Amino acid sequence: MSTKTPENAQPEDSDEAWRRVFLESESTLRVFMRRRLAQEADVEDCLQTVFIKSVQQGDKVPLVARRAWLFRVAANECARHWRDRSTTTRVLEKQATYESCNHHDDHLQRLVAAETAEQLQQSIQNLPDHWQAILQLRINENLTFQQIADQLQIPLGTALTQMRRALERLREDLQTQEDDASEMEQGKRQ
Known part of the structure; x- marks a missing residue:
């Protein structure tokens, strides 16, 4: 060593x-x-x-x-x-806030959609029966206007006109309800 x-x-x-x-x-x-x-x-x-x-x-x-x-x-x-x-x-924290906001926004959108669907259903129930029948056949059963006219035994032009009038009435009703809701919201802020 x-x-x-x-x-x-x-x-x-x-x-x-x-x-x-x-x-x-x-x-x-x-x-x-x-x-x-x-x-x-x-x-x-x-x-x-x-x-x-x-x-x-x-x-x-x-x-x-x-x-x-x-x-x-x-x-x-x-x-x-x-x-x-x-x-x-x-x-x-930012991601959690973002997800919380998105969750809140999703929840809010679902509530708005549900409320709008409920308002639409009420407006449909306020339509004349023959307009309701045309809407149901067109939207729920996906029939053509010719098939609707044949089933209801009305002219094709009448089916088209009644559908157009039903949609205009629904649009007006929903717009009126939306305007009323906006006015109520503004009243709360003041």
Whole structure:
């Protein structure tokens, strides 16, 4: 067995030098990071990142400055963690607000559609019976106007005219109901 003397000693490998400095500083780095980070898993993640960055430095940082450099990188990693977390939180909150608004908008649209369908059904019931029959055959049974005229034993022109008048009446009724609702809403605001 030969022993190495300072004369024949090889220069220490840079990775090994960083590893040694890191291991000597690890416990105080942990304490330092625990004061800045809320969870132990975050401390471990940042500590690992500090180690990786130290090895990547190679010989760029002088040996005497490496311990201070580790703490500077640790402080930067803790700050980066909080920035990333803050950004993630803002994105998630924005997404939750967006989804909440969309859910609210979808719900509102369904309510409006249901209310409109109910108003339309009431308006149809207020139409003369022969107009209701034409609407039902055209919309519910998807018959052509010629088939409707044949089934009701009326001229084709009469079927077309009555359908047009029924639709005009429905449009007017719905517009009147919409105008009434708008007036009520404006009255509430004043």
